Amino acid sequence: MDPLEIEPAFSLSTADDPLTSPFTTLNDLCYELSSLQDLASRGSWRSILDKVDRARKQSLLSKPHEHLTYLAYNSLSLVKLRRFADAAAEIDSMDDDLDSPLYRYESYVQNYPNRRGSMVPFVLRWIHAELPSKLGKQQETLDRFYKLLDFVRTNLNQKMSNEDDDGLNVSVNLWRRRENFVVNSIISHHLGRKEYGVCQKLINDMIRRNEEVKNNPNSSSNVVLLSKLGYIKMQYGDVEGAKATFDRIEKMIVMDDGKEKTEMKNLVSRNKALIYLVGKDYVSAVREYGECIERDGSDMVAINNKAICLMYLRELSGSIQVLEKALEIVPTVALNETVVVNLCSMYELAYVNHSDIKRTLSNWISKVAPDDFDSSSTRIV
Structure with missing residues (x-):
């Protein structure tokens, strides 16, 4: 589950089985919910803020769960746009007890005669927990x-x-x-x-x-958790312990076909590459990352790390080509601040006229990037 997806309040926030819901469309669940979800999928966070503001001013939200659903989208949009103080103000407009009777279906029998449980979207609970860290x-x-x-x-x-x-x-x-x-x-x-x-x-x-x-x-969650355990061991210098953990993961994975198995194979290869990176064996690391990319051309961890390894090998033209190709082929996946910062660093090392090249990149980004993309990552002075 993507934690930042906002589930329909009726189907996934109640004690009922979502499959028994009598509603057939998203808009049956909440006012213009399909439009909000479409905007979120495209990263149009400012448009969501405008839509929520208009719905509130025109009193278009008639039921308690609709107010909570729109509050969730508004809060998430503010977090995405790094307007953390404004997001906190949204959350503070609620009772601090998210399990208060105010947010339960059975408190509004006239609206929900056959429903019970919390109507608080899970993403609101997540934002409520995460937001204080953004404010120190x-x-x-x-x-x-x-x-x-x-x-x-x-x-x-x-x-x-x-x-x-x-x-x-x-x-x-x-x-x-x-x-x-x-x-x-x-x-x-x-x-x-x-x-x-x-x-x-x-x-x-x-x-x-x-x-x-x-x-x-x-069960694949355990493979991901074990990988994280291996990374943690590396952070405090236990390279052999990390390697043993990564070896355990490889033995757990059956190399079959299928999307999930491709992801698991790539996880194994990235773990191997990380061990090579620690040992400064960049050639072997490039080989492992290359195998990941062959299996899945949208594996941005492998793409980014392969480019960095090539840079360490002083193959700047190759590293630039890897990132530029990813931005061209899978722009919606590749376009993130880390990739752009790394690409601009490579431009600065490779070209005298890097400012012009970065400006061209910045102009392209402004046309295709979601609202929450940090344009300062191009480092244009």
Whole structure:
């Protein structure tokens, strides 16, 4: 699950099974929801702000869950645009207790006669937890994320008590994905504080929880968690421990065909390349990243890192070509600040007239980039 997707409030925020929803279109769930989702998918965050503002001023939102859905889109758009203080003001307009009766369907029987549970979109809970860190309040973010994890696990346990024998209940799997996501968010914040021991404990506990699930369709989460464990070991210098973890991952993956298996194969190759990078064996790292790109031409981690390795090998023209080709072939995937910063750095090393080249790149970016793209990454003075 992409944590920043906003699920329809009726289908995924209630205690009901989403598959039993009587609604057939997104707009049946919430006023012009399909339009909001389309704008979000295109990164048109400013247009979302305008749309929400117009809907509020014209009193177009008639039900409580619609107000919450629009608040979620508005808050997410403000976060995407790095307007964190404004996003905090949006969140502060709510009761600090997101489980308040104010936000439960059964409190509005006249509107929702047959529904129960929370109508708060999950993304609002995530923003509520994440936002303090953007305002310099790291500990408050961690406290809120641990509270969110308790909320997720409580709901997961409730769903599991009603789970079908085959273990493939849609709602259960949704809450498992949310659990994995929240744990990963917590790990990222502890990692930023260099609290490696806490990170390892969280990862090992989550791996154990995933392994206890019979026929878990999200079992690939353990592979990702193990990779993160390997990266953490490398950060505090345990290269051999990281290599052993990466070897364990390779043995876990069955090399079959299919999109997910391609992603897992690339994960193995990127792990190998990372070991080569630490040993300054850039030629071998380039080979591993090249294999990733052959399997999946949109693997931007491999593309970016291959270009950096080529730069270390003093093959600037090759490194520039790798990134420019990615921007040409998969612009919606390749266009991120890290890639652009690296490409502009390579321009500065390779060309005397790098300002003109960067300006050309900047003009192209202005036409295709989403609203939240940081234009300063081109470093044009």
